[in-house]
Amino acid sequence: MMLTRVSHFSGEDLVAAKRRATSQDVAARAGVSRTTVSLVLNGVPNVRISEKTRARVFLASQELEYYPDAAARSLVRGLTQTLGVILCQTPDRIFADAFLPEVLRGIGEAAQGNGFRVLLQSVEDITRPAAYLHLVREKRIDGIILSGPRADDQQLLRLREEGFPVVLLGQLEGSGIPFVDVDNIAGAKRGAEHLLSLGHRRIGLITNAPLHYTASAQRLLGYRQALEEWGIGFDSSLVRYGDFHEESGKKAMAQLLDLSPPPTAVFVASDLVAFGAMEAIKSGGLRIPQDTALVGFDDVPLARYVDPPLTTIRLPAYELGARAAAMLLDMIQAKKDGEGLLLDTELVVRESCGLRAREAMLIE
Amino acid sequence: MMLTRVSHFSGEDLVAAKRRATSQDVAARAGVSRTTVSLVLNGVPNVRISEKTRARVFLASQELEYYPDAAARSLVRGLTQTLGVILCQTPDRIFADAFLPEVLRGIGEAAQGNGFRVLLQSVEDITRPAAYLHLVREKRIDGIILSGPRADDQQLLRLREEGFPVVLLGQLEGSGIPFVDVDNIAGAKRGAEHLLSLGHRRIGLITNAPLHYTASAQRLLGYRQALEEWGIGFDSSLVRYGDFHEESGKKAMAQLLDLSPPPTAVFVASDLVAFGAMEAIKSGGLRIPQDTALVGFDDVPLARYVDPPLTTIRLPAYELGARAAAMLLDMIQAKKDGEGLLLDTELVVRESCGLRAREAMLIE
DNA sequence: CTGAAAGCGCTTACAG
DNA sequence: CTGAAAGCGCTTACAG
Numbered sequence: 001m002m003l004t005r006v007s008h009f010s011g012e013d014l015v016a017a018k019r020r021a022t023s024q025d026v027a028a029r030a031g032v033s034r035t036t037v038s039l040v041l042n043g044v045p046n047v048r049i050s051e052k053t054r055a056r057v058f059l060a061s062q063e064l065e066y067y068p069d070a071a072a073r074s075l076v077r078g079l080t081q082t083l084g085v086i087l088c089q090t091p092d093r094i095f096a097d098a099f100l101p102e103v104l105r106g107i108g109e110a111a112q113g114n115g116f117r118v119l120l121q122s123v124e125d126i127t128r129p130a131a132y133l134h135l136v137r138e139k140r141i142d143g144i145i146l147s148g149p150r151a152d153d154q155q156l157l158r159l160r161e162e163g164f165p166v167v168l169l170g171q172l173e174g175s176g177i178p179f180v181d182v183d184n185i186a187g188a189k190r191g192a193e194h195l196l197s198l199g200h201r202r203i204g205l206i207t208n209a210p211l212h213y214t215a216s217a218q219r220l221l222g223y224r225q226a227l228e229e230w231g232i233g234f235d236s237s238l239v240r241y242g243d244f245h246e247e248s249g250k251k252a253m254a255q256l257l258d259l260s261p262p263p264t265a266v267f268v269a270s271d272l273v274a275f276g277a278m279e280a281i282k283s284g285g286l287r288i289p290q291d292t293a294l295v296g297f298d299d300v301p302l303a304r305y306v307d308p309p310l311t312t313i314r315l316p317a318y319e320l321g322a323r324a325a326a327m328l329l330d331m332i333q334a335k336k337d338g339e340g341l342l343l344d345t346e347l348v349v350r351e352s353c354g355l356r357a358r359e360a361m362l363i364e
Numbered sequence: 365m366m367l368t369r370v371s372h373f374s375g376e377d378l379v380a381a382k383r384r385a386t387s388q389d390v391a392a393r394a395g396v397s398r399t400t401v402s403l404v405l406n407g408v409p410n411v412r413i414s415e416k417t418r419a420r421v422f423l424a425s426q427e428l429e430y431y432p433d434a435a436a437r438s439l440v441r442g443l444t445q446t447l448g449v450i451l452c453q454t455p456d457r458i459f460a461d462a463f464l465p466e467v468l469r470g471i472g473e474a475a476q477g478n479g480f481r482v483l484l485q486s487v488e489d490i491t492r493p494a495a496y497l498h499l500v501r502e503k504r505i506d507g508i509i510l511s512g513p514r515a516d517d518q519q520l521l522r523l524r525e526e527g528f529p530v531v532l533l534g535q536l537e538g539s540g541i542p543f544v545d546v547d548n549i550a551g552a553k554r555g556a557e558h559l560l561s562l563g564h565r566r567i568g569l570i571t572n573a574p575l576h577y578t579a580s581a582q583r584l585l586g587y588r589q590a591l592e593e594w595g596i597g598f599d600s601s602l603v604r605y606g607d608f609h610e611e612s613g614k615k616a617m618a619q620l621l622d623l624s625p626p627p628t629a630v631f632v633a634s635d636l637v638a639f640g641a642m643e644a645i646k647s648g649g650l651r652i653p654q655d656t657a658l659v660g661f662d663d664v665p666l667a668r669y670v671d672p673p674l675t676t677i678r679l680p681a682y683e684l685g686a687r688a689a690a691m692l693l694d695m696i697q698a699k700k701d702g703e704g705l706l707l708d709t710e711l712v713v714r715e716s717c718g719l720r721a722r723e724a725m726l727i728e
Numbered sequence: 729c730t731g732a733a734a735g736c737g738c739t740t741a742c743a744g
Numbered sequence: 745c746t747g748a749a750a751g752c753g754c755t756t757a758c759a760g
Contacts, residue, residue, distance in 0.1 A: 038754070
């Protein structure tokens with residue numbers, strides 16, 4: 001039996017045989033052992049290997065187009081250099097989808113920058129016992145970014161107990177699990193403040209979703225805080241509830257317009273819901289922003305395209321992904337504990353709030 | 365040295381030690397060899413193993429919560445059970461992003477149904493020599509779905525030569541590489557025919573992009589074919605060019621409206637561009653569909669939300685992903701050759717074309 | 729400064 | 745019907 005299987009093959013033979021080069025081949029060509037090849041190519045520190053030897057190894061590796069086999073490396077290292085991204089189908093899917101490409105781009109770039117890959121898994125029913133646990137058990141991933149976490153997810157709690165690195169995109173209150181999320185309170189506060197600063201005092205609120213959604217309750221809170229700081233009492237008759245969808249905004253806005261007097265401005269805590277609100281305003285023969293000023297939340301790609309372009313609070317989708325990945329990589333590589341991270345939003349002023357129109361008047 | 369390292373451990377010991385069970389552990393608990401464990405758990409056919417033995421193996425495997433190590437399995441089998449999805453940044457990113465979640469869902473479900481995983485890689489510059497080749501060389505994936513292929517991509521041609529399974533999402537004309545794409549010609553033809561059937565004879569066209577984009581040229585062709593079949597001459601003065609973005613639609617439509625007489629209907633070969641066209645029509649004081657009827661292409665999520673809701677040609681995003689994955693899996697598993705597959709579009713009638721309004725009139 | 733050898737956890741001829 | 749043994753391609757103590 002032949003122990004050093006192919007060390008007598010030349011690079012040309014390899015190509016002819018369409019066989020990938022192994023570290024054995026590189027070692028043979030460079031005239032060193034596999035140990036040395038591994039040490040050099042992985043840049044292991046505190047190892048005394050002459051520059052000449054290193055150069056020979058690098059050269060041989062290039063000539064043979066050597067790429068280390070990922071499976072072999074994973075097997076011996078116990079690490080895969082792969083992040084698992086678990087996407088859960090939640091009722092706000094339409095909303096989440098609008099940001100998915102940006103979030104994935106953020107995750108991907110942070111991962112790539114650290115030599116990691118991204119394994120993507122969409123899960124319909126996250127509470128199914130083995131929805132994504134097998135990825136961990138089969139050692140396909142070194143850590144998880146979980147989007148749309150749920151409190152009744154048993155796998156999540158179990159992985160957490162075992163100390164497996166997990167970062168949530170979104171929050172699971174009281175769970176103590178590291179997360180990256182938007183600062184919904186501050187964002188909503190800024191949105192309401194913008195309308196207040198424009199002189200509005202009777203400002204309605206249409207939530208993005210029912211209040212049992214964390215983000216929804218937080219955005220309501222931010223709106224209240226803004227009113228309070230400006231010395232304006234909270235009036236629950238000015239609050240209506242959206243449910244992620246455009247239709248709910250239409251209805252909610254119609255109700256607000258029926259009040260007497262109706263609000264002069266409305267903060268809608270979701271762009272999609274705001275699009276519905278815009279329809280209701282227009283079909284009532286009113287103008288935006290002259291009769292009803294509007295500020296949305298999220299800055300979905302289409303917010304700039306609607307008529308009038310929607311002033312809104314930008315959710316930092318790319319950064320959400322990038323920071324989640326960075327945190328997870330820290331947990332994996334530096335064995336750091338994760339934390340809870342709230343990202344700042346940004347006010348994007350377009351036409352629907354009325355600021356631009358006012359500026360134009362002042363200039364004229 | 366201990367060869368059978370832990371075969372004397374019980375399941376409880378494993379849990380206490382927080383060590384994953386190996387096939388060795390399962391073998392020990394079931395009182396058989398690792399060979400038998402592998403044969404039973406993998407359901408290898410034409411192997412005579414008693415039902416009793418099989419049952420013991422399954423039981424032991426369950427009790428120990430055994431999951432085969434993916435790296436070890438890949439190493440010996442030479443297969444990863446993983447599909448690589450490569451996303452290239454092309455100028456139509458905003459457009460492609462709108463469909464990405466659905467496409468990924470389609471790919472994911474087809475993959476999962478066959479026991480495969482999905483590795484996602486976003487690539488800014490696809491022509492960079494090692495943009496995604498390393499995934500193949502390191503044996504991280506068994507096949508590739510490439511979205512947004514380019515003719516100057518050297519890696520692609522090389523992989524193709526080597527016989528590595530690749531399916532394009534989109535086409536690379538003349539390359540002979542298997543692909544899944546939308547039937548743009550038929551789709552555009554249907555869109556134009558719809559307007560013809562509503563009585564329009566002077567129908568403008570705004571393309572989705574410059575004509576050197578395959579999809580753009582194809583959609584123009586479909587529009588021409590429809591006109592010809594209805595005996596209407598092609599009039600190039602009725603054609604304007606979009607560039608993926610909304611703004612281009614605004615300009616193009618303004619030019620069409622300046623014609624005398626202006627077209628009574630316009631087929632816009634992209635929803636996003638159509639949104640711009642809608643703005644131009646409205647800001648010109650005209651009504652949709654009474655003064656200018658409109659049909660778009662793509663059916664982006666927001667097409668139903670604009671005012672009026674846009675009649676459009678639906679691009680089957682989920683199916684695009686699912687079929688590409690299915691084809692790739694066939695190539696990997698059954699060693700089949702891939703083919704070129706054009707998926708049908710669907711006319712989605714909403715308000716902008718005028719059919720609904722006409723139906724309502726007939727009923728009244 | 730460098731190499732021989734063990735071992736990661738599987739699968740698969742091969743032998744009985 | 746079942747098991748002992750080789751081997752997939754790496755990394756990493758360990759020895760010199």
